[in-house]
Amino acid sequence: MLIRIDPQSPDPIFEQIAFQIKGAVARGDLSDGDKLPSVRELAKDVSVNPNTVIRSYEVLEREGVILRRQGSGCFITGKTSMLNDDERKRQLSLLMRRTVTEAYHLGFSSEDIRKSLDVGLRGVHFRKEKRKK
Amino acid sequence: MLIRIDPQSPDPIFEQIAFQIKGAVARGDLSDGDKLPSVRELAKDVSVNPNTVIRSYEVLEREGVILRRQGSGCFITGKTSMLNDDERKRQLSLLMRRTVTEAYHLGFSSEDIRKSLDVGLRGVHFRKEKRKK
Amino acid sequence: MLIRIDPQSPDPIFEQIAFQIKGAVARGDLSDGDKLPSVRELAKDVSVNPNTVIRSYEVLEREGVILRRQGSGCFITGKTSMLNDDERKRQLSLLMRRTVTEAYHLGFSSEDIRKSLDVGLRGVHFRKEKRKK
Amino acid sequence: MLIRIDPQSPDPIFEQIAFQIKGAVARGDLSDGDKLPSVRELAKDVSVNPNTVIRSYEVLEREGVILRRQGSGCFITGKTSMLNDDERKRQLSLLMRRTVTEAYHLGFSSEDIRKSLDVGLRGVHFRKEKRKK
DNA sequence: GTGGTCTAGACCACA
DNA sequence: GTGGTCTAGACCACG
Known part of the structure; x- marks a missing residue:
């Protein structure tokens, strides 16, 4: 799980982190059930404040990409967007x-x-998912 | 030249304006030499602060999409990115x-x-331009 | 827009704020387009840190209840959940x-x-909204 | 007595356990005098730390749903809230x-x-209990 | 003026 | 050990 932050980027750090994790999921490097690095660990790795990592994880949780469980850590859900079809x-x-x-x-x-x-598509690992049309 | 601001969009207004102009160029609705509305005029049209329009024009100028000429107004350059090929x-x-x-x-x-x-591609008017790969 | 925080509650402050705003929307006290108090103003009113209010507003934005616009403020969207029907x-x-x-x-x-x-239902103002089944 | 933990749930494990026991009581699957599994047994069944089960039982005892007796185990009381009517x-x-x-x-x-x-109400087994309004 | 990001550091809750 | 909340305060971006 290698995350690299570009301090020059106009994108906020927490989004860069979140996006890179989404990228890893899309590529299949991370999948259903995999554990993410702990907040403190990742914060140390990329040299940012733990609060910033927490924010990234929050974003990912709200998008349904990961799950956060007190005391145990954060895990990939393996799900894609729960938005309705019109919105998607x-x-x-x-x-x-x-x-x-x-x-x-x-x-x-x-x-x-x-x-x-x-x-770009070749780098993505599409699952055979059933989704109602 | 119809610009429409979406108040529901999370994107800042100046970006929405700049993007719509880039879109108009891509579609072929605006092309090389066409004159953009004056800052005041456009500001009035879309009911935003003139400073916001100025900012949009600045962005477009920096990207090489338009040219601002003191006293005469802003014009579409018809050029695409001035970056070198690797960067592009x-x-x-x-x-x-x-x-x-x-x-x-x-x-x-x-x-x-x-x-x-x-x-998306169907909406764009591609010119037959020679450019090194 | 009266928000009251119960410091004894097990619910975090940012959730209490978010919930009370959702309540005001459900009752019809706030509706489509209405402006919320500014972050700093509300923070002062309820005597919490502005960051805490920002967090409440973030939650509400992600749920689609409000919109946050840099420079202009936060506004009620008047929309309900964009989740898909199964999830709802x-x-x-x-x-x-x-x-x-x-x-x-x-x-x-x-x-x-x-x-x-x-x-409880009597206190809620249901809109005549079209929603695909 | 089947307890199932949903790892996808944001609720802490101890609450999930407590809630499922309350649910079993409400459905009538557990009633007055029934014995709950021992802490160790239940901990093994659902694969959680015994401390987590202890915490669930503490919660249930505090709410009056069960009674913990040193050495003999935990039993359903069959009583509902001990709060006064106004508070209820x-x-x-x-x-x-x-x-x-x-x-x-x-x-x-x-x-x-x-x-x-x-x-939801159809799943609950209401007793004919007299209680002052 | 508005909101947004980030840090530092205290303190709490869950397993 | 894990994650979660909150504060204080600096600094940036939009209109």
Whole structure:
């Protein structure tokens, strides 16, 4: 579980931590039931205040990615978003609109963008999950 | 040039404005040489503080999307990112990693994600530009 | 907007604040678009640290009850949960099981319990909202 | 006497145990004079630390649900709350206010809520007990 | 003025 | 040992 913080990033530290954990889950490096490093341990590793780690874990818990249990630690749930379908679709659509616009302004063609997405998708471990349509 | 602020969005207003202009450029609604509304005019249109509009224009200028000329106004440059190729590729890669991770946690399959990207791409007007890979 | 903290309560302060705001929304005392007191103001009113109020507001934002906008303040959204139906039903069922069990152990009959629920329901302002089943 | 711990639940283990015993009493699965499993036995059954079970039993004793007798074990008292009537009514009212508020924010109608309560009540075995209102 | 992030450090609760 | 809450106070970002 290697977390790296970029102090130059405009993104707050707690979000960087949370995102990297989400990335590890998406890649399959962390999965259902796995234990995260303790708050104090991770705080020491990345040299931030424990409160900042707690905040990251809070965010992840509210998104349903992890579970926090007093006295025992934090664990990956293996679940994805519990939002309703309208909201999930809305968020996906927003995300893609943003992505495409930014990629366009970086000067890439639609073919470049599609290829880059495929590269990204190859790194993700999709589970065979049943989800009601 | 229709800008709409979503008061429900967590994004700051200046970013929403900048992003919508970038979106208009990507769609081809605005192109090389087109003049943007004046700061005051746009501020009045969307009912925000002129300082907020100025900030949006600053962002766009820094990204090379527009050019601000003293006294005559702001114009679309029609150029994409001025970064070097390595940096552009790095940013595209980062962007896609982020996109894929978030989409995964929203509970979408790789097929859903690809389709959603295609929908996004369909809205963009790509120019036939030669650019080194 | 009167918030009262019970320092004796086992519930953390930030939850007490969040819950009272949810109560005000349910009663109709606060509705769509209404502005909440500023973080500093409320912190002063209830004599707690501003960070504690921020935390309450964070919770409410994540539940979709309010919106926080830098520079302008926090506002009621007027929306209810964005969770999917399975999760909503699961939570309602858990809530009711807990409620009934506790009420039973307080020594009340099913008739008492039903009446008490009705009293509670009378205080709530239900909107005519369309929600897909 | 089947106790099941939900590792997904945010509630502490000792509360889950205590609550499930209260639930069994409410359903009539356990009644006046029934003996609870010994601390060690139950701890082994649900794979938790004996201290955790002890804590659950302490909670139940404090609420009057069980009686702990040195050397002989723990027994269901069959009694409900020992609080005076004003306090009991106050607690019921608080409970219902909380329940209704949460159910409202989950997006349920008053009819949904009433139905869900009825479902919950159907699982409870009410005794014909005389108690002053 | 608004909200947001982070630190340091005290103290509490659960297993 | 684990996580959770709260305070005090510095400093940043948005409008």
